[in-house]
Amino acid sequence: MTSTALPTTAAPISRIAGAAALAALLTAVVNVGIASAALALGAAQTPALTPPADITLSVVAGVVGAIGWALVRRRAADPRRVLVRLVPAVLLVSFVPDVVLAVLTAGQTGLAPILALVVMHVATITIAVAVYARLLPVHGSR
Template identity: 60%
Template structure:
């Protein structure tokens, strides 16, 4: 009879800590950005409502932490992979912003769309800083 071992869940609390910390910090900054838009007299898009901003930031932080952990666990060279993957994810995250900008440019101008793009950048910068601290990346021995 062979014993089967369940996957280690030791990292789960650290992933949750990283996701939660990134979510709280990035949400605080992103809500500040969202609130600054109307305070500056700029047009507001529905995507800039604080509740939605927090919800999407939390989802991004959780998905990011899970992805970061997967790369840490499965890649032989996670630092190199993350160095390439993070900018790609950021660039892809701008696609909806560009599409929204094209769709609303005549009505709102670029400011609200630039605010959304700034929120994407903020979320990734905060998340990577938190993940690097809470979920450090180490390469596997060859």
């Protein structure tokens, strides 16, 4: 079977940095909003639902995600196929700390903070994929 994948050229560092910055900014704004909404709806205050934590982790996710996307884009024979499998796997792995936190703290804080974190993870990956797909497009078969 022959591949219909088109080669994807390496993105300049400035483009990767721009994608990382945009994803981090948008994710930080949305995640601070999700945390604020959760708290307004009665979720217990936890260190994970504070702007410093939300912004810091949004920046980390934006940067690490952009680097990972760029590496797959550059090195994979069919980056689209790899990303279609990798993105959901990364999302599932991102839930592991939430599950651990739920087991350790749900008795004291309830599940609302954990559910807010899960929503934040889904928002983060959704925003990141949208930004990276637009600024760091990939080629490959579907």
